[in-house]
Amino acid sequence: MGAMTRLVPAERERTAAELVQRLERNIAQVIRGKPAAIRHAVLALLARGHLLIEDVPGVGKTTLARALALSMGGTFHRIQFTSDLLPSDILGVSVLEPASGQFVFRKGPLFANVVLADEINRTTPRTQSALLEAMNDSQVSLDGYTYRLEPPFMVVATQNSEEHYGTYPLPESQMDRFTLRMRIDYPSAEDEKGLILEAPAVTEDALARLQPALLLSEIISLQDAAARVRISPELAGYIVDVARETRRSPFLALGLSPRGELAWRNVARASALVAGRDYVLPDDLKQLALPALAHRLVLANQLDSTGRVREEAERVVKDVLNRLPVPG
Amino acid sequence: MKFRLIHKLTSYLLAGTALATLASSQTASWLSVAVLAAAAILSWFVEPDTRLGRLLDRAVPLLNLATVGLFALAVLQVVRSFPEVDLSPFLDFVLFLLGYKLCQRRGNRDYLQIYILSFLVMLAAAWQATSAVFIVGFFLYVLLATWTLILFHLRREIEENYLVRHTGDASGARVTVTRVLNSRRVVGGPFFLYTGLVATLVFGGAALVFASIPRVGLGFILGGVRRQTGVAGFSDEVKLGMHGVLSLDNQTVILRAQVPRIAALRSDDARDSTIASLYWRGTVYDTYENGEWIRSRDEKTRTHLSLYHSPSNDGRTYVLSSPQAPGPPPGRTAAISGAVEQDMEVVALTHAVVFALDQPVAVEMPPPPPGAFTAVDVEARWSGELGLRVFRVSPFDRNDRRTVMPEFAGARYRAYSRASRLGTDGPEGQLLPEALSPYLRAARSLSPRVRELAVRLTAVQPSAAAKVDAVVKWLRATHRYTTDLKRDASIPDPLEDFLFHQSAGHCEYFASAAAMLLRMGGVPTRYVNGFLGGEWNGLRQSITVRDNRAHSWVEAYLGSSGWVRVDATPAVSRAAHMTRLRQVLDAVEMFWSRWVIEYSASQQLLLARQLSREFGWLQPHFSPRGTHHRASRTQVLAVAAGAVALVVVLALRKLPRRRAVRSGLRRGWRGEPPVFHVYQRALDRLAARGFARRPEETPHEYLARARKQGVASADALARLTECYAEARYGDIEVPSEVVLQLRAEAASIGRDS
Known part of the structure; x- marks a missing residue:
């Protein structure tokens, strides 16, 4: 890669940072006091990834997902995952057109730019798995036909981390397809007070009035820009080191997959882009390691509590990061 | 600094x-x-x-x-x-x-x-x-x-x-340079070392150019611009008491002489004692009046010179004869056979006088070397004194000697001398009183009691030689040597003061007193200024005469023996040895004067010939049938040495230039950008202060920790980190002026203010 001189301002990245800022401000109109959560959501979008929001009920998971979808324009579908939901309810179905006597594919709610998979762990693994191909390859194969999903395509799933009864934990392969898993957490006391003082319908109203901040084409160009962000060979080596370390870890049954490495790289690139850089810093990687990696790891001593699993996995990731030297 | x-x-x-x-x-x-x-x-x-x-x-x-x-x-x-x-x-x-x-x-x-x-x-x-x-x-x-x-x-x-930009979109701003100028890290020891090496090479190159560029002697073409440098111990006339305190510290080298006969002496002691008794004869005076010796410039006393010109090499030999000596002047061969040969080099003199051992019989002027722009010649003066003249040689007419140079330092000549000896005293009748009259003139400024003294000392003596002996003995017995002169102003003539009151003085007084007393006793005398002794320099087998060896003595005419040297001054012991250091310095000076100041085309040729002999170059190796001559080993060695030297020179020149001009913007061994080095140095310095970056820390995390800990100049570290990260992870080259500034700033990182 040819050396660039820094005296030339990178027009592209600057614009990218501005676009992202516009997007985030738009979302922040409805989610107050949660810039980090918004940022993660945006990063997942720019990394052409999918987002899993995992938290206790009532902190705004759905609101965030909806706000993100609305802000980027494009089409938005919400699927409420229930235990009786079937794959065809998501993907669509071929029906016989009486007039022509031919089967015609009726697209399911998955065919949208942003799909909100609300409470994804409430449906059966069978239905959950229907998302696999769509999330990985942005396509749907049905009855011998392959249907492309129009970019940008993003699945935002929410799940309640504290609920256990009547839920089906996501299979590992499914988990691995989420680029980021994030939490929202309770708002700060100050923000909570502000929330209470406002009229009850305001948030809902604001969400309803939320206008797209960006064009779809802008989102795509942002994704393209993120894909072009440079990652140095040393940092690639660092990613590999971390992955190998997790695979070697005695606490884990399953370490980081190459897909996980790529996802980590992608969000780091998006993070660099958002910060106005055209190269990845080790800080990008380290800051995103927990949301990007922890949910992919399978603990050796699988604990029954989801929350404990999560904490344990994050601890392992932290431990790995604290042991490996950062290049440079 | x-x-x-x-x-x-x-x-x-x-x-x-x-x-x-x-x-x-x-x-x-x-x-x-x-x-x-x-x-x-x-x-x-x-x-x-x-x-x-x-x-x-x-x-x-x-x-x-x-x-x-x-x-x-x-x-x-x-x-x-x-x-x-x-x-x-x-x-x-x-x-x-x-x-x-x-x-x-x-x-x-x-x-x-x-x-x-x-x-x-x-x-x-x-x-x-x-x-x-x-x-x-x-x-x-x-x-x-x-x-x-x-x-x-x-x-x-x-x-x-x-100009520097801190961020990509900021416009370039002029930076206050005070901090950079006050930085201690812009240049350091290695800079001085390597550039010093370069300077040494430049110097060597200059010497090489000096030695090899053909000499055209422009300096002498512009003759007259050079000012007189020398300071010799005496002036054109001698004034008693004027040079009251002889400067024994004046180390100015006046003359250098190579005397083969002395160099050939086996033992150092013999050589030292011989050198100590060498009288270098210079100016001669015949008239004393009121404490002053001057030249009467009487034509009767003019030195006779016979010129023997060698047409083959343009060398000139002058044979001296005094007008008082009986018989015709000796021929060249007769004059110089058996005489002491001296190769003289004038280093610093204020008066253009030929110096030679007592008594000079002939002076040989070397032919001007090819390419020389000056030639040395002598002129007859009075009382056996010879004037030294340096001409500018016209490139068009080598015999055109009209332009006399005011500069004569560096003049060389060869003198032949024969020691005067007290021989058998001939009859008075052989003297030529007419020619000797200037040497018998007594000073009018002296009172009659001087004559009374002279008569008392000499009247009873049977011969001139005995008179000389008596006067010298009396002077040495009654007067002592001192350089600390006292003067009784009531007596008008300082000589009289010396004779009757002070009873102490230096060589000028002794010589003047002897001359006057002998004249009043009927012996013709003349007063000589010169140098006594010298220092042997074993390194270059020559005698160095310094200013502090100035001396005065008398020559007395003793009939058939001619003019004989009479030194009335009591012996004063002086070190005849140079210290080792002084020998080296003197040798250096001689080398300098021969190979630099007077470096001429002829010496250049000489040098080239020497070199060619040394290395076997320029030797006619052509074989008649045109077969190739096999290179000698020395030739191969010389070429190889030259090549190696060239490579070393080029390498050395390259290395310091990069380091010096970029002022230490060093790249790592693997060609890492200079900013890496700057950053690493900053880390090292902080680590030395107990604030090391942990391996798992990214540069920015380290920076955040540094800020939290209140490390001094954290802002400088922030800028450095920013640039370092760009170079490290973004492969973005940091402009060298920015690196320079970072480097200057980095000096303050972690330093307690």
Whole structure:
């Protein structure tokens, strides 16, 4: 890669940072006091990834997902995952057109730019798995036909981390397809007070009035820009080191997959882009390691509590990061 | 040291070296040099923003006026000195400008002018340098000039082109350079080492060029510009008491002589004792009056010279004969056979007189070497004294000897001498009283009691030789040697004071007294000034005569023995040995004068021949049938050595240039960007202060921790981290001026303010 001189301002990245800022401000109109959560959501979008929001009920998971979808324009579908939901309810179905006597594919709610998979762990693994191909390859194969999903395509799933009864934990392969898993957490006391003082319908109203901040084409160009962000060979080596370390870890049954490495790289690139850089810093990687990696790891001593699993996995990731030297 | 201070210091040292070299060459007057030195020392403390500086600022119109005035004066002086152009007023003007500029160091332009002026000063010193001290000064100058000019250039770059952008979208801004100039890390030891090596190479190259460029002797074409340098121990006339205290410290070398007969002596003791009794005869006087010896310039006393010209090599031999001697002058062969041969070299003399061992019988002037622009000749003077003349040789007519040079230092000649001996005293009738009358003239200033004394001492003696003996014995018995003279002003003639009251004096008094007493006793005498003894330099097998060996004695005419040397002064022991150091210095001086000052085309040829003999070059190796000659081993070795030297030179030149010009913007061994090095140095420094970056920490995490811990100059670290991260992870080249600034800033990181 040819050396660039820094005296030339990178027009592209600057614009990218501005676009992202516009997007985030738009979302922040409805989610107050949660810039980090918004940022993660945006990063997942720019990394052409999918987002899993995992938290206790009532902190705004759905609101965030909806706000993100609305802000980027494009089409938005919400699927409420229930235990009786079937794959065809998501993907669509071929029906016989009486007039022509031919089967015609009726697209399911998955065919949208942003799909909100609300409470994804409430449906059966069978239905959950229907998302696999769509999330990985942005396509749907049905009855011998392959249907492309129009970019940008993003699945935002929410799940309640504290609920256990009547839920089906996501299979590992499914988990691995989420680029980021994030939490929202309770708002700060100050923000909570502000929330209470406002009229009850305001948030809902604001969400309803939320206008797209960006064009779809802008989102795509942002994704393209993120894909072009440079990652140095040393940092690639660092990613590999971390992955190998997790695979070697005695606490884990399953370490980081190459897909996980790529996802980590992608969000780091998006993070660099958002910060106005055209190269990845080790800080990008380290800051995103927990949301990007922890949910992919399978603990050796699988604990029954989801929350404990999560904490344990994050601890392992932290431990790995604290042991490996950062290049440079 | 701070960069600014280093630059100032080297600049001052540069000017100081030029000044010191000038002082050592004695081109400028001591007053000018001293005034400038004082001004320079004062100017060190004159910074533009100090009180002194402001005071000086107010004086600028006055100083400018003085500059113009001095320039006009210098021009006037030079014009008036025409046609014997003396450029020294210009030199004084340059010295004035240098002092002025040193006091007015405002910006780069002033520094540049200081360099130019110091170069002019150096040029003036080179013009006149006759001592090997110059080479030391010159080397220092080259060394300092290399440093100074690089630092100057660097400083200008820093001051004039220092733009930096902290962020991509910010416009370039001029950076305040004070911090960089005050940084201690811009240049360091390695810079001086490597550039010093370069300077040494430059110096060696200059010497090579000097040796190999064909000599055209421009210096002598511009003859007359060189000013008289020498200071010899006596002046044209001798005034008793004037040189009351002989300067025993005056170490100025007057003459150098190579005397094969002395060099051939086996033992050092024999040589030392022989050298101690060598009388180098110079000026001769015949008339004493009122404490003064002068030359009567009586034609009767004029030295007879017979010229034997060798047409084959243009060499000239002069055979001396005194008009008083009976018989025809001896032929050349007769004159020089058995005589002591001396190869003389004049180093510093104020008076153009031929010096030779007592008594000179012939002087041989070497033919001017090819390419030489001067030739040496002698002229007959009086009483056996010979004048030395240096001509400019016209390139068109080698016999045109009309232009006499005022400069005769470096003149060489060969003298032949025969020691005078007291022989059997011949009958008085053989004397030629007419010719001897000037040597019998008694001073009118002496009172009758001197004559009474003379008569008392000499009347009873049967012969002239016995009279001489009696007078010398009496003088030595009743008077003692001293250089601490006392004078009774009531007695008009100092000689009389010496004879009857002080009873103590130095050689001039003894010689004068002997001459006068003998004259009054009827013995013709003349007064001789010269040098006694010398120092043996074993390194180059020659005798060095210094100014402090000046001596006076008397020559008495003893009939058939002719003129005989009479030294009435009591023996004063003087060290005849040079210390080892002085021998080396003296040898260096001799080498310098022979191979640098008088380096001529003929010596160049000589050198080339020597080299060719040494290495086997230039030897006619052509075989008649055109077969190739096989290279000798020395040739191969020489070529190989030359190639190796060339490679070393090139490598050395390349290395310092990169380091020096980029001022330590070092790339790592793997070609890492310079900023890596700067960052690593900062980390090392912080680690040394107990604040090390942990391996798992990213640069920015480390920076955050540093900020939290309150590390000094965390902002500088932040900028450095930013640039480092760009270079490290973004492969973005950081401009070298930015690196320079970072480097300067990095010096303060972690340092407690």
